[in-house]
Amino acid sequence: MGKLVLFTLLLFLTACGEQQKLEDLAIVNVKAIDASEEAGKLNVGISYPKSGSGEKQTSEYLSMTAKTIKEARTKISRKTQNIIVTGQLRSIVIGEDLAKSGMWNYMDGYQRDPIIGERTRIIIASGKANDLISHKYEGKPSVGDYLDKLILRESKVHESPDVNVYSFARDYYDDGIDPIAPLVKRDGNFIEIDGISLFSHDRLVGKINSDDTVLFSLLYGNLRKGEVLVPLDNNNKGNESVTLSSLMGNRTIKVRNHEDVKNMQVDIHLNIRGSIREYQGNADLGEKDEQDKLSARLSERLHQKLSSIIAQLQQNNADSLGIGKYIRNSMSYAEWKKTDWKKIYPDVKINVILSVLIKDFGIKKG
16 A cells, blocks of 8 residues: 555656646747847747646747847847757748848758758748737737648648748759748738748748739649639729639649750640639629630639739749749750859740639629
């Protein structure tokens, strides 16, 4: 009987010890990095959930200014009695100004850090990253969990890419494609998707607006179960519009005249299928000829918007679609190495060859 009591007591003390150890840890799930107003320095912030569950759980935010991320971490650790742990880091949020100046020097350290997982997400903040993670969001005790779930949910409906340390590094090192990343912003007590960040090498050079992210996804690769609102009037005021749902797209890319750089052309073949979930306008979609007219106008409008996205990418010298990989595969290694792709890319003729199939014309609204 005495042995049983002693064994139970030991288990209780062990559990208490483990609980105490857990409470001593600051398990960071999101980190923010901004360019500092002090030249050559960074503003680095961390957020981690404190003890408690459900509505009782809170988050702690700490930040420091330093020359390097490592120095900032050392300084932050001096501000708390907890032991800072980054092995569960889910997201790294980079401020807009820092991303514009080039961010690989900071990303390279995370890629080499064995403690940081390759699946840690890379997110760009419109404005300051520290402003984003330091805010107390009502009903969302952990900003790290909030961001993590937001990106995961929106990536499933192609509203945002899901980019991590591994995929960003992979595209950075590949000389035939540039990286992309989700762009977010704070709107009052919420965080929302603000589009897709476009990079040239490691510098943020532009963005795809949130209204066009699904169309970008069609160009980026095969798409499943997307939904997009397409204004049919040229002024985009929505007087006549179509909402396409159950959107599916298949992309193939072909290179023509690769041996002649000045006359090189790239054809992006897109086969799109979808259903009209909602239509605003005056057409009677119960009539076959009206359906055909609407399909033709929809195809024309989609072609315009897709071509506009490609033009935007080329103007920013951001090869986000990986056109360079197809050019590279069409020639010998020696020929590719002699090709200054970043110099050529903005002027390459890129054609969108579009096929649209409407499976269901849905209902009319308004």
